[in-house]
Amino acid sequence: MDDRKKRIDDLLKNSQESRTSLDTLLEGFGETLYTRTKEASRDFEDIKQYNVYLEDIADSNATIIKIEEKNRRFRELEEAISLKEGEEKDRGREMAFVFRRLGKALLENSAYDDYTSLFKEQADALSSKLESLETRIGELDNKEGGNVFSWIGKSAQGLVLKSFLSKAQENQEQLYHNIGERYSTRESTNDEDEVSMILEEINILRGYSKTAQDELALLRDERRIISASFGIEGNPQKQIQSVKNHITHIKESLAALYRTFGAQAAGIMDEEIDPNKKYFIDTIVTAEDGETIGRAVRLNQSLIDNEIAIAKLRASLAIDEEKAKIDKYKRSIEEKKDKISDLENGIKELQDSVRDSEGYIQELQKQL
Secondary structure (H helix, E strand, O other), X not given: XXXXXXXXXXXXXXXXXXXXXXXXXXXXXXXXXXXOOOOOOOXXXXXXXXXXXXXXXXXXXXXXXXXXXXXXXXXXXXXXXXXXXHHHHXXXXXXXXXXXXXXXXXXXXXXXXXXXXXXXXXXXXXXXXXXXXXXXXXXXXXXXXXXXXXXXXXXXXXXXXXXXXXXXXXXXXXXXXXXXXHHOOOOOOOXXXXXXXXXXXXXXXXXXXXXXXXXXXXXXXXXXHHHHHHHHHOOHHHHHHHHHHHHHHHHHHHHXXXXXXXXXXXXXXXXXXXXXXXXXXXXXXXXHHHHHHHHHHHHHHHHHHHHHHHHHHHHHHHHHHHHHHHXXXXXXXXXXXXXXXHHHHHHHHHHHHHHHHHHHHHHHHHOO
């Protein structure tokens, strides 16, 4: 490889490192200088923009906190609702058990015959069926002896009877539940009997359930409002990511502002700075900034020197390339001239042949 090309590569690498170092230096310097402008006049556009960016970042971070708080509250509501719904399911099972107790107590207390008379026949039929099934199952279990086939038959018959027994027990429990539930809103005939005590249990459970339902309604309303806001504003994680992306964009713009301000303070800006702006910058630059400015100037000069050196090397390479092209073109011209000379000689030979043929034709014509 041409040494000049390697030199250009080295200079480009050096420039990239110097540019990175300079940008980092100017960015930090510019940020430091801007912090000194908080109590200063905001007549300069970049200082106004600096404060706008800071306010935007602060507002965006506050927005993220609000979204996170709303999302946290939504999860709390989900957990609270799930817990209370679970408690209500448990209370519903407890209530069903109490209804069955009430239904059985009503059937067993003759003071409530007026109410239970509608259910007596069904209750008695179920009781008789249960008793009959239990007796038959007991008889099968007590029978001994017999061959394997009779044992298999009794076992199968027992399974069927036990299935019937289970179904009958379910029907009886359901009957007790229906009787108790339908009566649960009435009053007992005796404040001291079992029915009265069970009705008191039911009222207490209903009071708990009413309170729980009211609390659930409030929790669900709050959850619905938050969920509706998520529906309008979008998924909270996407909202947060969107705001974070916005903050990143603002920080990039802010970094560019810092670099420009740092460059202006270091006196290495290419464009002219307004005298009023220059005077203002001079008022906020301190003696302690001298080292930073010196480093910035040196790095910037290194970039300039590298650009000049690279430009010279590239120009030198370009000149050599153009000279090589000229040599190539000249060789091509000579080659083409040689070809033209050969062609011209060929044409002359062909012309001589034509004249010879024409003279020979004339001599032949004389013989005719």
